[in-house]
Amino acid sequence: MVRLFVHPAIEQVTLEGVLYALADPARLEIVKRLAGETCGLNCSAAAPVDLPKSTQSHHFRILREAGLVRSERRGTEVVNELRCGEIEKRFPGVVSAILKASEKAKRR
């Protein structure tokens, strides 16, 4: 049996959970890559290249539980999308400010 992904309703998503999920360089990188896409990315395209599969799964689970990412099985692969619109409505400006600051920090 294929295990289904569980996603919190947006009303259950907490600011603390979002911040915790983004307080990790690998997860922040995943979110940045997803933010650049409109139609989702499979896990290996979204995750930093040097991450083992099990670590990728762990990070995607935390991102899903925090309400940042929606994952969906399409055939044999899993496609991940950022829940941009919902998150932006719930916590205006937070994720976009974090992604922008992270880009700026990288250029230093």
Next chain:
Amino acid sequence: MVRLFVHPAIEQVTLEGVLYALADPARLEIVKRLAGETCGLNCSAAAPVDLPKSTQSHHFRILREAGLVRSERRGTEVVNELRCGEIEKRFPGVVSAILKASEKAKRR
């Protein structure tokens, strides 16, 4: 001997560290209270009332290490200030968006 507080230089402050420090309801509350003050607050005025002293100290240490708070001994008390200007310059819009979203979430 009185132990001195250690504060990272602003160039050493990381976005991940800031997010981790704010991903806790008590620390977010402390930062919110400090953000409302221009001349600093002592620990008990800044921390949620029901926190034991040792837990307060733990949270202030994490906030200092993350670069968010500067603590200074003045006589017998410790006065804490948010490093607003420096943090805003390093990570524009991040802390202010988080504080605003947190206020909005509280009103729901």
